[in-house]
Amino acid sequence: MHPLGVRPSRLAAKIATWTRVNRFYWLWVLLTASLLGPFMNAQDLDERAIRVAYVFNLTKYVEWPRAGNQLVVCFVGDGPMGEALEKMLAGKTSDSRLIRVVLSPNEESLDQCDVIYVAISSSKKVKETLDHLRNKSVLTVGDTESFPKSGGMIGLVRVGQQVQMIVNLDAVERARLKISSRVLNLATIVHDVSEARN
Amino acid sequence: MRLPHLGKYRRLIYVAELVACLSSASTLSAQSQSDPGAMSLSIEELTHAKVFSASKHLEDSRQAPSSVSTITAEDIRRYGWRTLGDALSSLRGFYTSYDRDYTYLGVRGILRPGDYNSRVLLLVNGHRMNDNVFDDAFIGTEGELDLDLIDHIEIVRGPSSSLFGTNAVFGVINVITRHNISDTSIELSGDTTSFLGRTGRLSSSVQKGKLSGIFSGSLYRSAGQPRLFFPEFATPETNNGWADDVDGDRSAHAFGDLQYGNFRVQGLYSTRAKIIPTGSFGANFNDPTNRSTDSRAYVELSYHRAVSLGDFNIRGYYDWYGFLGIAAFGGLTPPNRLVGETFGGAHWVGTEASLDRQIGRHRIIVGADYEHSIRILQENIWVGQPPYFDDRRQPSRAAVYGEGELNFIPKLSIRLGSRLDWFSLYGISLSPRIAFVYSPDPRTSVKYIYGRAFRAPNVYENYYADGIVVEAPTKLLMPETMGSNEVILERGLSSWLQATVDVSYNHLQDLIDQVPDPATGLSHFVNDGRDRGQNLEVELEARRASGLAVRASLSMADTSDSILLTNLDNSPRKLIKINGTIPLSRFFFGALESRYISAQTSYQGTRVQDAFLANATLSTGRALRDWEFSASCYNAFNNAKFDPAGPNLEEPEIRQDGRTYLFKLSRTLSFEHAAK
Numbered sequence: 054m055h056p057l058g059v060r061p062s063r064l065a066a067k068i069a070t071w072t073r074v075n076r077f078y079w080l081w082v083l084l085t086a087s088l089l090g091p092f093m094n095a096q097d098l099d100e101r102a103i104r105v106a107y108v109f110n111l112t113k114y115v116e117w118p119r120a121g122n123q124l125v126v127c128f129v130g131d132g133p134m135g136e137a138l139e140k141m142l143a144g145k146t147s148d149s150r151l152i153r154v155v156l157s158p159n160e161e162s163l164d165q166c167d168v169i170y171v172a173i174s175s176s177k178k179v180k181e182t183l184d185h186l187r188n189k190s191v192l193t194v195g196d197t198e199s200f201p202k203s204g205g206m207i208g209l210v211r212v213g214q215q216v217q218m219i220v221n222l223d224a225v226e227r228a229r230l231k232i233s234s235r236v237l238n239l240a241t242i243v244h245d246v247s248e249a250r251n
Numbered sequence: 252m253r254l255p256h257l258g259k260y261r262r263l264i265y266v267a268e269l270v271a272c273l274s275s276a277s278t279l280s281a282q283s284q285s286d287p288g289a290m291s292l293s294i295e296e297l298t299h300a301k302v303f304s305a306s307k308h309l310e311d312s313r314q315a316p317s318s319v320s321t322i323t324a325e326d327i328r329r330y331g332w333r334t335l336g337d338a339l340s341s342l343r344g345f346y347t348s349y350d351r352d353y354t355y356l357g358v359r360g361i362l363r364p365g366d367y368n369s370r371v372l373l374l375v376n377g378h379r380m381n382d383n384v385f386d387d388a389f390i391g392t393e394g395e396l397d398l399d400l401i402d403h404i405e406i407v408r409g410p411s412s413s414l415f416g417t418n419a420v421f422g423v424i425n426v427i428t429r430h431n432i433s434d435t436s437i438e439l440s441g442d443t444t445s446f447l448g449r450t451g452r453l454s455s456s457v458q459k460g461k462l463s464g465i466f467s468g469s470l471y472r473s474a475g476q477p478r479l480f481f482p483e484f485a486t487p488e489t490n491n492g493w494a495d496d497v498d499g500d501r502s503a504h505a506f507g508d509l510q511y512g513n514f515r516v517q518g519l520y521s522t523r524a525k526i527i528p529t530g531s532f533g534a535n536f537n538d539p540t541n542r543s544t545d546s547r548a549y550v551e552l553s554y555h556r557a558v559s560l561g562d563f564n565i566r567g568y569y570d571w572y573g574f575l576g577i578a579a580f581g582g583l584t585p586p587n588r589l590v591g592e593t594f595g596g597a598h599w600v601g602t603e604a605s606l607d608r609q610i611g612r613h614r615i616i617v618g619a620d621y622e623h624s625i626r627i628l629q630e631n632i633w634v635g636q637p638p639y640f641d642d643r644r645q646p647s648r649a650a651v652y653g654e655g656e657l658n659f660i661p662k663l664s665i666r667l668g669s670r671l672d673w674f675s676l677y678g679i680s681l682s683p684r685i686a687f688v689y690s691p692d693p694r695t696s697v698k699y700i701y702g703r704a705f706r707a708p709n710v711y712e713n714y715y716a717d718g719i720v721v722e723a724p725t726k727l728l729m730p731e732t733m734g735s736n737e738v739i740l741e742r743g744l745s746s747w748l749q750a751t752v753d754v755s756y757n758h759l760q761d762l763i764d765q766v767p768d769p770a771t772g773l774s775h776f777v778n779d780g781r782d783r784g785q786n787l788e789v790e791l792e793a794r795r796a797s798g799l800a801v802r803a804s805l806s807m808a809d810t811s812d813s814i815l816l817t818n819l820d821n822s823p824r825k826l827i828k829i830n831g832t833i834p835l836s837r838f839f840f841g842a843l844e845s846r847y848i849s850a851q852t853s854y855q856g857t858r859v860q861d862a863f864l865a866n867a868t869l870s871t872g873r874a875l876r877d878w879e880f881s882a883s884c885y886n887a888f889n890n891a892k893f894d895p896a897g898p899n900l901e902e903p904e905i906r907q908d909g910r911t912y913l914f915k916l917s918r919t920l921s922f923e924h925a926a927k
Contacts, residue, residue, distance in 0.1 A: 107294070109290055217298060236294060239298050
């Protein structure tokens with residue numbers, strides 16, 4: 054049987070019918086051609102790549118009180134995000150600061166981090182980590198909606214098929230970090246829920 | 252106005268198109284190994300980038316691995332889909348049929364004539380929508396929810412009774428509504444379609460501290476086709492086959508969802524009335540009295556909490572459904588003219604609790620539910636007379652279920668699950684399911700699934716007995732069951748291109764059919780049907796961050812009646828679908844959809860010709876923050892399409908609309924609360 058389920062002669066007759074509908078036929082040809090064209094320069098993105106790209110962009114729009122030559126991005130938790138950060142960020146420069154990626158830092162080296170990506174599922178452990186970083190100038194990034202609400206600074210949250218930012222301004226201000234308004238304009242702003250405001 | 256004749260250039264255009272296709276195809280394969288390019292995107296571009304992830308995590312944790320498709324709000328907007336049926340028929344293996352009364356869903360070559368989608372389970376945020384009288388799942392304009400309120404739809408193919416119980420035979424359609432995370436806003440939307448169709452919607456979102464919610468209401472009205480021709484009625488007594496101005500359709504929807512911390516209250520109300528132009532059920536042809544009205548409402552209170560044992564969910568709900576069918580019979584004027592009303596209504600309460608727990612690498616979910624129908628009423632009257640049929644019932648059902656995800660061996664995940672249902676109408680049903688998921692590498696997975704699903708006989712089948720056409724069953728009705736074996740191969744050919752091959756074999760038994768009783772001359776329901784189907788589905792899906800997405804699929808179905816040894820009615824052997832969306836500029840998106848459905852046999856045994864449909868939609872993206880606009884053209888080539896009709900119609904097939912249009916405009920007004 055023919056793959057389209059119709060005999061070739063009938064298929065030809067069908068195509069002839071389409072082509073008779075001249076206006077719509079031209080629309081069809083133009084749109085199908087343009088549909089395939091952009092494949093050539095479209096971007097390759099999976100969710101992790103988008104998250105890493107967010108982190109990279111954030112390093113450019115956040116001002117630390119004292120910035121060294123190096124920018125240390127740390128990862129705590131499990132899952133493949135750590136690997137993605139290391140693979141895509143290590144060795145890159147952000148505003149002429151060389152990026153170093155540290156996976157699962159111990160407690161002492163936690164202090165040297167400029168950015169910490171937290172991918173821990175237990176909310177108790179997230180809280181412990183955040184408590185340890187309290188009042189230090191470290192940008193904390195997590196991937197849940199509850200992360201910024203429980204004292205983290207930036208949540209990269211999957212909304213439908215996009216990844217959106219939620220920023221806890223209280224936490225950012227406490228850490229004496231400055232976030233560019235360019236980021237804030239794109240983000241959803243939240244405030245501390247679990248504790249009294251400063 | 253005619254365009255100048257371009258015939259001689261046509262071949263040139265073909266060649267150009269072919270070259271464009273081939274050149275992009277070659278770039279496709281070259282690019283598939285390249286590095287991710289996300290790093291070069293600006294932060295603004297990132298917020299608009301679309302995520303494509305190979306693994307599909309379902310919101311409802313009760314899902315075992317199956318063949319799953321997801322339709323997002325963006326898909327709905329860009330393709331200009333108006334009903335759930337429009338959206339579902341874009342997927343492999345699904346097709347719909349419309350008889351100008353209801354829309355029926357066919358899955359994997361099976362659409363039993365006279366079935367009101369009772370073999371598919373429809374959920375809204377996990378809440379069962381199939382009603383307690385007829386088991387209807389509504390997917391046409393009778394659908395209960397505005398498509399604009401949908402965040403995404405998860406479609407799980409195959410038997411899912413092991414978690415969801417009755418109706419989850421061919422699959423589960425879980426509609427997840429939008430969740431407000433941002434700000435307080437009001438959204439106004441209006442559209443206009445061919446045949447004086449118009450919709451108006453007003454939605455508002457609120458957000459204050461831990462409280463967030465969405466409230467929405469809409470009204471829809473359409474005059475329908477002004478004139479429809481039905482050759483079966485082409486006699487002078489029945490207006491020579493012309494149904495004049497009897498295709499009207501109207502609906503009203505309200506939806507509310509309020510969340511406070513771990514608590515959630517949601518509810519909806521929906522009503523829809525459709526004038527029936529086909530003279531179905533032997534009613535007078537071309538009489539505007541003939542109509543179906545379906546109304547549905549529910550309120551659900553749920554509580555979710557992550558306790559030390561795991562994720563705990565509990566819900567309690569109150570549901571209501573009412574059907575009113577009005578039809579005129581006999582002569583054109585009283586006293587020969589009789590108007591009959593059929594009523595089927597129910598209200599019921601229920602509760603469900605589940606616990607989802609991770610134990611090391613393994614995961615288990617256990618749950619229980621109970622539902623009691625406060626009253627199910629079926630009543631028939633001739634207007635002006637007391638009811639000649641009146642039946643009241645109060646059935647109950649209860650169930651326990653459990654499923655384990657066992658990951659003892661790396662790369663191999665085994666899911667074992669079962670559900671035990673008890674129905675006061677007949678007894679118990681056991682629905683086991685086992686699935687093996689083998690993932691040799693992160694991009695590839697091979698799944699084998701065996702499952703058994705059932706559909707319990709409903710109150711209508713058990714007790715409807717008007718004494719004119721239908722009598723009560725002479726034997727206790729038992730549930731219909733389906734056994735299914737399925738093998739799925741999913742492979743990511745690159746990070747944005749995914750291929751799926753799906754082979755399944757379904758065997759249905761004890762199907763509930765209406766058969767004549769020679770002793771009385773009436774008909775009644777018995778468990779006697781036996782169908783089988785084997786299917787092959789192949790799908791390619793490409794999704795790029797730029798918003799470009801293409802999905803192409805071929806579904807082949809070979810179905811037969813195991814008793815009569817004939818092919819099933821309403822069963823196209825082939826479905827071919829190609830859908831694509833493309834960003835045309837910063838502000839505009841184009842979407843094209845084409846579907847081919849092969850010839851079918853109707854209930855009356857006639858041949859229903861194959862059909863090709865093409866739809867195109869132009870829409871604005873989110874770039875225009877407050878305003879959104881879309882224009883759609885459905886059946887752009889104005890091709891003839893016929894849908895096979897069910898046993899209640901004289902017509903073997905119903906002609907569908909030709910080329911139609913839709914224009915839609917929405918505006919969002921935001922009230923940013925003082926955040927800083």
